[in-house]
Amino acid sequence: MNILVVGSGAREHTLVWKLAQSEKADKIYAVPGNPGMAELAECIEGVSITDNAALVKLAQEKNVELAVVGPEVPLTNGAVDAFNDAGIKAFGPVQAAAEIEGSKSFSKNLMKKYNIPTAKYEVFTEAEAAKAYIRAEGAPIVIKADGLAAGKGVIVAMTLDEALGAIDEIMGDKAFGSAGSRVVVEEFMAGEEVSVLCFTDGRTILPMVPSQDHKRVFDNDQGPNTGGMGAYAPAPVGTPELLAQVQKEILEPTIKAMEAEGRLYKGCLYAGLMVTEQGPKVVEFNARFGDPETQVVLPLLESDLVEVMLACIDGKLAETEVKWSKGAAVCIVMAAGGYPKSYNKGDEITGLADVAADGSMVFHAGTSAKDGKIYTNGGRVLGVVSKAEGIKEAVDKAYAGVAKISFKDAHFRHDIAHWALERLAK
Structure with a gap:
């Protein structure tokens, strides 16, 4: 076809x-x-x-x-x-179902109505009301633009000044355009994040291998949020016990809730979760494959993706077996200098063929081509992906691939998968 x-x-x-x-x-x-x-x-x-x-x-x-x-x-x-x-x-998902990502207030209200675990929150359309709530709650606290902001509309404020400044940035300066005309202010959740993507036909839910994204731009999870600086799978925090709990308490109730609301959800549902002392809670839902999680999850999929997608569309996922390989995959994102703020475009990229020769994969994010050469054309430029039997081997292989690629002012994190490596070292 x-x-x-x-x-x-x-x-x-x-x-x-x-x-x-x-x-x-x-x-x-x-x-x-x-x-x-x-x-x-x-x-x-x-x-x-x-x-x-x-x-x-x-x-x-x-x-x-x-x-x-x-x-x-x-x-x-x-x-x-x-x-x-x-x-x-x-x-x-159809437009009505994609609202689970298109509006954070819709998503939060859905979770409250159907008792799906998430952070305490309030929704505001007036800046001064949001600031009054923040002063009463204190910091750390999380401020989110309600609409789509390319993965960057979330500010984790560790101080009161940061939080109040975030309201000015989102609602006053319109840093994320109309997406920030409404904000969601949430309690800060401590713990380790995990991304659980799943295939669903609106009734049956088949989770993918758990992965973990690295949102902050700098090492040690410092700096502003980005669209994602790297990812790895499977994430050790996603134990079989935890995934069973996520299936029962989050994924199944959410898909049932969407159907009850007249928004039958088919496709890939992405649950961004925080593993807290009280158990897994939803940070956000996305209505599609994650980026860069997709770059590490799909290389571990053994099943035919076309067949799985058709089963989701046709309501036949219950009759479909989805198989995963036992290895690990790691993605290192190479970004343009200055990202996630202003960055340069049009710099030549070299070394791509050398990476492929070593068995790693390079997925293009923001590139352009001219006269047989590849140039930078976005903030996140490339994702270097490697597979191996274990996380450590995949990490080493991916960074070896990154070392072969060059473009002006390229930057990347040097600690992708550090959560996993720390867990495995214990």
Whole structure:
């Protein structure tokens, strides 16, 4: 079958890479795609991923039988609904279900209504009311822009001044645009984070291997939040006992709650969790594959991704077995100098072929191509991914790959998977 992947980041590159391994995949198209995807798919530029009519027209012209929508923006914009209305199977939640990521206040209110464990919170549309609440609660405290902010709309304020400044930044300065017209103020949760992604057809839920993202830009979890500086899987914090608890207390109640609200959820549901002393609690839900978690989870998937996606769409996930390999995978994100603030574009990247020769993978996040050369074209530029029998071996292999790649002012974290390595050392 012909497959269309919507998106241009490292997550979509990973999806294309995995889908291309299926015997069911005849031809893969990517819109707009990136230079890394171009080795496996035909990339089509000039079509906006928020123009549903144009996406459907393209899919019809290319005889696409399966559309896979990667990013949150087209999902919350109703891309899956548009494909469905045109009779094209699409993997991802419909617009009403994608609201679980599109609005943090919707998500928090859903969890409160259905007793799904999460942090205490309040929602505000007025800055002074939010500040009064923050003064009463004290710090540390967490401030979140309600809408989509490319993974950067969360500020963990360790002091009262930071928290009040966050309100000014989000609501006053409009740092995240209209996404910050409403804010969610949450209690600070202490513990270790874990990402549990799952496949679901709206009734059956099949979790993927647990992973862990590194949100802060600098080593030792310092600096501002980013879209993610690296990830690894499986995360040792995600024990079989913990995952069973997550399935029973979080994933199943959430999928049932969405159906009860008339928002049947099909696709990939991402649960970002904090493992607290009281047990796992939801930090956030995302309505799609995580980035960079996808880059370490899908390399461990042994099953045919096309078959799994079709089972989710057709409501046949209960009849589907999803198999995982026993190894580990690590992703190191190489970012442009200055990221997550202003950064340069157009710097040549060298060494990519050397990494592939050593058996590691490079998933493109923000790159462009010209005259046979690859250049930087985003904040997060590349994800270097390695597989091995264990986390330590995968970490060493991934950093060896990073060392082979060069571009001006490249920066990356040097402590990816430190939580796992510390656990394994005990």
